Amino acid sequence: xxxxxxxxxxxxxxxxxxxxxxxxxxxxxxxxxxxxxxxxxxxxxxxxxxxxxxxxxxxxxxxxxxxxxxxxxxxxxxxxxxxxxxxxxxxxxxxxxxxxxxxxxxxxxxxxxxxxxxxxxxxxxxxxxxxxxxxxxxxxxxxxxxxxxxxxxxxxxxxxxxxxxxxxxxxxxxxxxxxxxxxxxxxxxxxxxxxxxxxxxxxxxxxxxxxxxxxxxxxxxxxxxxxxxxxxxxxxxxxxxxxxxxxxxxxxxxxxxxxxxxxxxxxxxxxxxxxxxxxxxxxxxxxxxxxxxxxxxxxxx
Numbered sequence: 001x002x003x004x005x006x007x008x009x010x011x012x013x014x015x016x017x018x019x020x021x022x023x024x025x026x027x028x029x030x031x032x033x034x035x036x037x038x039x040x041x042x043x044x045x046x047x048x049x050x051x052x053x054x055x056x057x058x059x060x061x062x063x064x065x066x067x068x069x070x071x072x073x074x075x076x077x078x079x080x081x082x083x084x085x086x087x088x089x090x091x092x093x094x095x096x097x098x099x100x101x102x103x104x105x106x107x108x109x110x111x112x113x114x115x116x117x118x119x120x121x122x123x124x125x126x127x128x129x130x131x132x133x134x135x136x137x138x139x140x141x142x143x144x145x146x147x148x149x150x151x152x153x154x155x156x157x158x159x160x161x162x163x164x165x166x167x168x169x170x171x172x173x174x175x176x177x178x179x180x181x182x183x184x185x186x187x188x189x190x191x192x193x194x195x196x197x198x199x200x201x202x203x204x205x206x207x208x209x210x211x212x213x214x215x216x217x218x219x220x221x222x223x224x225x226x227x228x229x230x231x232x233x234x235x236x237x238x239x240x241x242x243x244x245x246x247x248x249x250x251x252x253x254x255x256x257x258x259x260x261x262x263x264x265x266x267x268x269x270x271x272x273x274x275x276x277x278x279x280x281x282x283x284x285x286x287x288x289x290x291x292x293x294x295x296x297x298x299x300x301x
Contacts, residue, residue, distance in 0.1 A: 001291075002282055002285040002286055002290065002291060002292075002293075003291060003292045003293065004016065004278075004281065004282060004285070004293050005293070006040065006237075006259050006260050006293060006294070008122065008160070008162075008185075008186055008237045008239070008259060008260060009122065009160035009162075009185035009186050009236075009237065010160060011095055011121050011122055011160060013040035013041055013095055013260065014040055014094075015039070015040045015278050015281070015282075015293075016040055016250075016254065016258075016259065016260040016261055016281070016293055017039055017040050017250065017260070017261060017262075017263065017274055017277050017278045017281070018039060018040050018041035018042065018043050018095075018097065018239070018260060018261070018262045018263075018274075019039065019041075019042055019043050019262060019263060019264075019267065019274060020043060020241045020262040020263060020264030020265075020267075021043045021044065021045055021046055021099035021124060021126065021164070021262075022045050022046060022069075022071070022073075022099070022264075023215075023263075023264040023265060023267045023268065024042065024043070024044075024045075024267055025044075025045055025085075026042070026044045026045060026081075026084075026085035026086075026088065026089060027042045027044075027088070027089060027092070028085070028088055030267070030271055031092075033271040033272060034271060034272065034274060034275055035092075035275070036089075036092040036094050037092045037093040037094050038094075038274075038275055038278060039094050039274055039275075039278070040094070040095065040260060040278075041094060041095035041096065041097050041121070041122075041260075042089060042092070042094055042095070042096055042097070043097040043098075043099055043124060043262060044081075044085060044089075044096070044097070044098050044099055045075060045099065046073045046075060046099040046100070046101040046126050047075050047077070047078055047081045047085075047098060047099065047100060047101065047111060048073065048075055048077060048078065048100075048101050048102055048107065048111065049077065049078055049102060049107045049110040049111050049114075050077045050078075051075065051076050051077040051080075052072065052073055052074055052075055052077075053072075053074060054071050054072035054073065054074025055070050055071065055072035055074075055208060055209045056208040056209070057208060058206065058207060058208055059071055059072070059207060059208060059209060059212070060207075060212075061197050061206045061207055061212065063195070063197060063214065063216075063218070064218065065216055065217045065218030066214055066215055066216025066217060066218040066219065066243070066265060067214075067215060067216050067265055067268075068195050068196075068197055068206075068207060068212035068213065068214055069192070069212050069213055069215070070207045070208070070209035070211065070212035070213070072209070073101050073126070073129070075101075078110075078111050078114045078115075079114075081098075082114065082115075082118055086098075086118050086119055086120065089119070090119055095121040095122070096119060096120050096121050096122075097120070097121060097122045097123070097124050097162065098115055098118075098120045098122075098123055098124065099124045099125075099126055099164070100112060100115075100123055100124065100125050100126065101126040101129045102129060103129060103130065103131070104131070104133055105148070105149055105152055108125065108149060108152075108153060109152060109153065109156050112153055112156050112157050113156055115158075115159070116156075116157075116158040116159075117158070120159055121159060121160075122159050122160045122161075122162055122185075122186075123153075123157055123159050123160070123161050123162065124162040124163075124164050124188055125149070125150075125153060125161060125162065125163050125164060126164050126191070127139040127140030127146060127149065127163060127164060127165070127166065128140050128164070128166040128168075128191045128192075131145055138166055138168070140163075140164075140165055140166035140169070140175065140191075141166055141168060141169055143174065143175065143178045146163070146175060146178050146179065146182075147178050147179075147181070147182045148182075150163055150178070150179050150182035150183060150184050151182045151183060154182070154183040154184070160185035160186065161183075161184055161185050161186075162184070162185065162186040162187065162188050162239065163179040163184045163186075163187050163188070164187070164188045164189070164191055165179070165187055165188065165189040165190065165191065165230075166190075166191050167189065167190035167191060167192075167193050167219075167222065167223070167226055167242075168193065168194050172189065172190075172226040172229055172230055173229040173230050173232065173233035173234075174233070176189070176230035176233055176234045176238070177233045177234055179234075179236075180234045180235070180236050184236060185236060185237075186236050186237040186238065186239060186259075187230065187234065187236065187237075187238055187239070188238070188239035188240075188241065188262065189223070189226055189227060189230060189238065189239070189240065189241070189242075190219070190222070190223045190226050190227075190241065190242045191213070192212075192213025192214055192215045192219075193213065193214045193215075193219050193222065194211055194212075194213065194214070195211065195212060195213070195214035196210065196211050196212070197212075215242070215243070215264055215265040216243055216264075216265040216266075217243040217245060218243065219242045219243050220242055220243030220244070220249060220252075222242065223240065223241065223242025223243060223253070224240070224242075224252050224253060224256050225256075226242075227240040227253055227256045227257055227258050228256040228257055228300070230257070231256060231257025231258070231298055232257075237259040237260070238257055238258045238259060239258060239259065239260045239261065239262055240253030240254070240256065240257075240258030240260070240261050240262070241253070241261060241262035241263070241264055242264070243264075243265070244261055244262070244263050244264070244266065244277065245263070245265075245266035245269075245270075245273060246276070246277065246280060247276070247277050247279070247280020247281045247283070247284060248280070249277075250263075250277050250280075250281060251281065251284060251296065254293070254296050254297055255296055255297075255298070255299050255300045256298070256300060257297065257298040258297070259297055261277075263277060281293070
């Protein structure tokens with residue numbers, strides 16, 4: 001019998017497969033296709049202290065091997081999120097990870113405090129947001145800012161804290177170590193890679209925001225490499241993501257050192273992807289006589 005359960009910071013997941021924030025809503029729409037209880041966890045779309053309208057359109061563009069998005073973390077704010085989204089997720093036997101975003105440390109802390117007494121099992125902190133008090137550089141691109149926000153969130157959070165790392169840095173292993181040293185319970189990676197697309201016929205940017213986040217199969221080799229580098233530097237669990245669309249993709253991340261994985265852009269092309277990945281990992285374990293998923297974690301050195 002195969003044991004696919006994983007433990008992330010004291011939270012037991014039935015399997016290592018979860019959704020990537022921003023690609024699954026909060027599961028409401030996808031629950032028509034997927035039994036959410038079959039997933040290790042549902043990671044919600046990013047939520048802020050107050051409603052965010054997001055960026056102007058057009059804000060999504062297809063690219064070779066992936067997509068660009070500049071949604072701008074549009075969301076209804078924490079009050080509506082708790083009443084609607086978290087209430088909905090209570091009906092499923094799965095873990096709930098809430099993605100938190102903000103433009104100042106105070107905004108992040110406000111959301112974290114509001115989530116303290118909810119059914120959220122873990123918090124994933126999106127540090128790719130621009131720090132408006134520091135010239136709009138992302139929290140996750142400056143080691144000092146990353147350390148500071150991690151420490152402050154850990155002081156307030158009632159749930160385990162996952163810091164979601166930006167790949168738009170020189171040394172991802174350093175950033176993961178900064179989070180670990182500041183008290184983070186886990187890290188997740190990678191967020192989208194900054195990209196751009198130009199319409200040569202109209203001679204203008206395809207996205208109104210000019211740049212957007214690249215996701216999908218095109219970024220998978222970069223993501224696997226970054227997970228492997230981070231796994232050499234930290235002991236806290238790593239949740240790997242970036243272009244996963246099959247069990248084989250997921251297993252690459254796990255063998256590189258990820259304790260769990262998240263499926264993102266693939267949900268848009270096939271809403272059943274998450275369950276297919278779960279089933280595929282289980283089949284691989286049975287075919288190779290692997291008893292526990294931990295046997296595969298970081299097996300490639």
